Amino acid sequence: MPPVVTPEVIWWALVPLLVLSAGGFLLLTIASLVRRLPDALPQAWTVITGLVVLVATIPMWDRVQSDGPRSFLGGTVAVDGSTVLVTAILAIAVVATALLARPYLEREDLPGVELYVLLLLSAAGGVVMASADDLIVLFLGLEILSIAAYVMAALHLRRIESQEAALKYFVLGAFASAFLLYGMALIYGATGSTRMARISGYLASTVLVQDGMLLAGIALLLVGLAFKVAAVPFHAWTPDVYQGAPSPVVAWMAAGVKTAGFAAMLRVLVVTLGTHASDWGPAVAVLAAASMVVGAWVAVLQTDVKRMLAYSSIAHAGFILLGIQAASGRGTAAVYVYLFVYTLLATGSFAVITTVGGRGDAAHGLDSYRGLARRQPLLAGAFTVLLLGQAGIPFTGGFVAKLGVLAAAVEGRTYWVAIVAMAAAAVAAFVYLRILVAMYLEDPEPDTAERIEVPPGTMVVIGVACAGVLLIGLVPGLLLDIAADAIPVLVGG
Amino acid sequence: MVVTTSWYLALAAVLFSMGAVGLLTRRNPLIMIMCVELMLNAVNLTFVSLGAELGDLGGQLSVFFVLVVAASEVVVGLAVVVAIMRRRQGATVDDLSVLRG
Incomplete structure (x- = not known):
């Protein structure tokens, strides 16, 4: 009998995935076997797991930069600079979400370890997406990420x-997955493979006489991905889901799920289908413009701060798409910078919102923020830094991020989107200004005079986010260099 | 009359559209989950027929993965529906409109 040939496995490249999934499953097993877990254990476990992954990305990064990108497991999984960078961003988001989760769960009296387990598994799905070298693997990663996120959204048992x-997240997420998968099937039909390297090799060497199936596939794929990253006109679920889901979970959706979604978009559109950038580029540019305009405009009309930030996240998605539609190395690097900065901004902002929300997770109206500067100057000051960062004010990370994608759009000669982006940024700044005015210039409601306790874990998240945003704004060089080295490359076949 | 691959692809496209339209128009959460299943199985049919046309095993293999994903998706969807039904008997999607802005 001939020996069975097993595919090559590069174990060091799988460390983040193995640590995250083993962490999740072990925590679930321990929690179901031990009658009473120490209160602090699930959170500490999750934070340590996230930090282990974050530390593990440092030697991985050096190895990838010295050995170059590698493809393994029969050409279905790859490791390159982008994989490592996205893994690091996801690890940061996991740590931040876990730090926010414990005070929230205690305040809302929700016992159990499910949130932490689902968070770790969801992150594992994100890592699979970031390292996928095959469309089906990408789909599996997306589903692992999304299905865990659907359950996380439903976690508050007593709030309808x-x-x-x-339910909204699930229905529209499943709808989007089906579109994405249909697009993958048609691209498979047009090119004869689901391996990304083979698809791009085939498209580079062959001129398709009838490219209808390929174009339909790209269009469906684009619709599916646009749903996942909440680009207009596929954004309708975002405000409702952000408003209804538990606030720490929203931090994960905004930071982790979005990062993984855009990482997938870069791998599929820019890298795999880069030869057909003239087909999908204009469509992505329209999505970007619509997201920025609608996101910024509708955010102005909201009175609920969580909904405001939901629409502003749609506008941010538009800015990130600006970097993708450029379909260039510069655009890709700018997207990674934006994702890193946005992860800090989103986790920090939702940390403030989780705290101000109070018992019942309901005090999210603009009224709850009136006079916050007088009641709690430190919290208001931190929120100010984060909001200015989201607005893209100079000397914050948000400015560096926005400048990067704008430069990529101008370099790609899509001037009209760049102009729309600048107008949208001005409108969006007004949204953040409204929250600032409420915090600094208006008197507090008489019945909200009580002090808001900021738990230590939340304080760490807010502090690190503010420090990171300011640091990137003042010395952007390091992050820009890392992002420039993280451009994904396809190897194998 | 010869039944070619394009017939299967057309059938899959029709099934997929039925699922998509059903998902957008029906208001019963259970039927919406059935529509998701219909869409995913239409994609399965596409994968199988394209795999047969190309003489490539990859298409057939993909179906197994999709089946597993579809099953787990339905499990989560039904769990959410059950959690809602416990609180509100006979709820349709239109009854769930707490979130507005």
Whole structure:
């Protein structure tokens, strides 16, 4: 009998995936076997797992930079600079979400380890997406990420809003997955493979006489991905889900799920289908412009701060798409910078919102923020830094991020989107200004005079996010260099 | 009359559209989950027929993965629906409109 040939496995490249999934499953097993877990254990476990992954990305990064990108497991999984960078961003988001989760769960009296387990598994899915070298693997990663996120949205058992958010998220997420998968099937039909390297090799060497199936596949793929990253006109679920889901979970959706979604978009559109950038580029440019305009405009009309930030996240998605539609190395690097900065901004902002939300996770109206500067100057000051960062004010990370994608769009000669982006940025700044005015210039409501306790874990998240945003704004060089080295490359076949 | 691959692809496209339209128009959460299944199985049919046309095993293999994903998706969807039904008997999607802005 001939020996069975097993595919090559590069174990060091799988460390983040193995640590995250083993962490999740072990925590679930331990929690179901031990009658009473120490209160602090699930959170500490999750934070340590996230930090281990974050530390593991440092030697991985050096190895990838010295040995070059590698493809393994029969050409279905790859490791390159982008994989490592996205893994690091996801690890940061996991740590931040876990730090926010414990005070929230205690305040809302929700026992159990499910949130932490689902968070770790969801992150594992994100890592699979970031290292996928095959469309089906990408789809599996996306589903692992999304299905865990659907359950996380439903986690607050006693709030019907949370359940409603989960159902909306589930239905539209499944709808989007089906579109994405149909697009993958048609691209498979047109090119004869689901391996990304083979698809791009085939498209580079062959001129398709009838490219209808390929174009339909690209269009469906684009619709599916646009749903996942919440680009207009596929954004309708975002405000409801952000408003209804538990606030720490929203931090994960905004930071982790979005990062993984854009990482997938870069791998599929820019790298695999880069030869057909003239087909999908204009469509992505329209999505970007619509997202920026609608996101910024509708955010102005909101009175709920969580919904405001949901629409502003749609506008941010538009800016990130600006970097993708450029379909260039510069655009890709700018997208990674934006994703890193946005992860800090989103986790920090939702940390503030989780705290101000109070018992019942309901005090998210603009009224709850009135006079915050007088009641709690430090919290208001931190929120100010984060909001200015989201607005893209100079000397914050948000400015560096926005400048990067704008430069990529101008370099790609899509001037009209760049102009729309600048107008949208001005409108969006007004949204953040409204929250700032409420915090600094208006008197507090008489019945909200009580002090808001900021738990130590939340304080760490807010502090690190503010420091990171300011640091990147003042010395952007390091992050820009890392992002420039992280451009994904396809190897294998 | 010869049944070619394009017939299967057309059938899959029709099934997929039925699922998509159903998902957008029906208001019963259970039927919406059935529509998701219909869409995913239409994609399976596409994968199988394209795999047969190309003489490539990859298409057939993909179906197994999609089946597993579809099953787990339905499990989560039904769990959410059950959690809602416990609180509100006979709820349709239109009854769930707490979230507005």
